[in-house]
Amino acid sequence: MDFEKFHREESGRILSTLIRLLGDFDLAEEMLQEAYAIALQKWPTEGTPANPRAWLISTARHKAIDRMRRNQRFERKAEEIAKTSEIAARPESEREEEMFADDRLRLIFTCCHPSLPMEARVALTLRTVCGITTEEISRAFLVPLATMAQRLVRAKGKIREAGIPYRVPLNGELQDRLDGVLLVVYLIFNEGYLASSGDALIRRELCAEAIRLGRVLCSLLPNQAEAQALLGLMLLHDSRRDARVSADGELILLEEQDRSLWHREQIQEGTGLVESALRRGATGVYALQASIAALHANAKTAQETDWPQIAGLYDVLLRTHPSPVIEVNRAVAVAMARSLEEGLALLDELEKREELKEFHLLPAARADLLRRLGRASEAAEAYRRALTLATNDIERRFLQRRLVEIESQRDAQL
């Protein structure tokens, strides 16, 4: 048996059940570690038990009860004793799969509780639900290990002390709370997909974990169309993972990507999810973005992209979820759907807005439209402006490359 793989795939599930049984995050984590240590000793000689999951849970639970009883001999507090006997009395497994599923969902909602700071929700979900080590999380988010460890300790402390419950929200609250969970999943995905620097392998792992979480949510809450839309969106973006960066780590824009490298089966699955979510009436931010992603993913060539429809979807997004990124993307879609000049005029309008002064995607988008219009000197100037604002290394190299190209073009024009 591949212990490493088992650990990776099962830890989250086992831990979520242990947390319910023991009523304590730290105790559950510690006892699971002990149970793993015993398994590492016993399984190779005595053979892997028929149900390793149940074996680990039961071993960890008995370790916990032993420890609590031992502590009580020293401090016989009535409260502690009552707690131990309550834990000892909790049934271990009724219908196993159902129990695991419910525990997993409980754990996700607890880790994503709105009373925790957002960065703690992200870290705690990765650590506890996905079983990623604190060290890996700290590398993925470029935060010192001690800071990340402290963040997790504080979050677990707040869960315990503030009375954050370990349960799935009631029907009336479910919708609001699910939106919060979806946001955490999407943030994890984006950190992997868009991260400015850091370890490429870990970033890819973050995308994979976010998609895995999306699948868990869809299977546990099958009636939630926005959860489906989010999973679709992530699959569609991720389907381009092998085409969007060249062998030497350079960014390749959508229209220049080798579409044969896109993962077809993922596009099919993502498109199916988006269509099903739309049929069920999803109109939220994920459904709209996923619809746009599906139109891009299903265009056989860049020229066949359905820009008018994409521009229309951006109109809706801008009305319902205004943001600088949407503004710029909409202008680009208008440029491609109607005319470059019309898109450029929209971008020029945006340039007048104070809050977009430092937003590097704006001059980058202008530069691209000017380049397409053959206005080389203006394009070069816009690329230089974008370069002063961009911080992401991959993006900077891309802009630099374009600047060199456009300057040689301009010189040829002279």
Added chain:
Amino acid sequence: MQFLLLIYSSEAEVAKISQAEMAAMHGEYFKFTEEIQKSGNYIGGNPLKPITTATTVRVRDAKRVVTDGPFAETKEQLGGYYLIEASDLDQAIAVAARIPGARFGSIEVRPIRPIGQAAQA
């Protein structure tokens, strides 16, 4: 668990409310209090007089220093509180969201630390 629900609102804004509206609000508070008494959540609660009536006491080097204030410089002031019993934070949040003042100001939800339990988190 016990929670203290601290009701904050802008006294300046509250002062602008008409008498009729204020009477309606009092009615709502009365009804809400009755509801949480029936549901068993209620332990205690009171409105406070405005912040202009506040006094601040400090003891420094064994000397008592009494000043007026705190002043209403911050946007929202503490205007009242409920002490409730709830099974967990989610239930406390659900009760807090039903406080009439939540629609204008904000409610801070703070778990009560049982005496003898170490301060944590």
